Amino acid sequence: MQTFILICDLKDEPEAIQAYVECHKSVSPEIIESIRIAGIVQMSIHRWHNRLTMILVGDENFSFEKKAKLDESNPKVQEWEAFLGQYQTNLPGTPANWRWAMTEKIFEYTAD
Template identity: 35%
Template sequence: MKRFCLTLDLKNDPELIAAYEFYHAKENIWPEIANGIKACGILTMEIYRVATRLMMILETEDNFELKTGFDKMLQKPRQKEWAALMEKFQQRLAFAKPGELWVEMKSIFQLN
C-alpha cells in the first residue's frame, strides 16, 4: 500500500468553507464520486482542514501513480462536474505548478 499527502487552500470565505464541508459530509457526497475514487485504486481518502488549509491523505494500491490515477478518475461518471463545483471553493497554492491543484507533500518524518 502507498500513502500520499496533498495540500490545497480554500478561499477565505466562511460561507464557501461551510459549503465545501457540506458537500464532503458523508451523507452529501455524490455516490458516483466515492465510486470513481475507489475505482482508480484509492483505498482510503481523508481530508482535514485548519482555517483555509486542506490536507488530503490517500492510501492506495501499490501500483497507483498520482497523476495517472487522478487522470483516470476524471474519466469516471460525474467527476468533471464535481471538480468544476469544487473549484468554486478552492484556491491554488502560490507554489503550485501550472495546472496543479492539489500539491503533493513530502514526507519528512515517520515514527514506527
C-alpha cells in the same frame, strides 16, 4: 500500500469554507466509485481554517497518472472537480490548474 499527503487551500471566505465542508457530507456514489476504481483504499480530508490536508492510501497499482486518466473520461468527476474548484485557491508556486499539492515527508517515527 502507498500513503500520500496532499494540501490545498480554500478561499479564505466563511461561505466558501462552509460550502466545501457541506458538499463533503454526502459525496455521490459515482465519485466514491471513481475513487475506488483508481486504487484508492482510504482517503480522508482534514481542515484547519482554510487549509485542507488529504491523506490518501493507494493500493500497489495506484498512480496519480492513472487517476488523472480515469478522471478525464468521467463526466461526473469533471463536474465534481469544477464545482469544488470554485471554493479552492492555488497554493503559491503551483500551476494555475493544480489545486492540490503533494507534501514531502521529512520525518517519521515508528515504535519498536
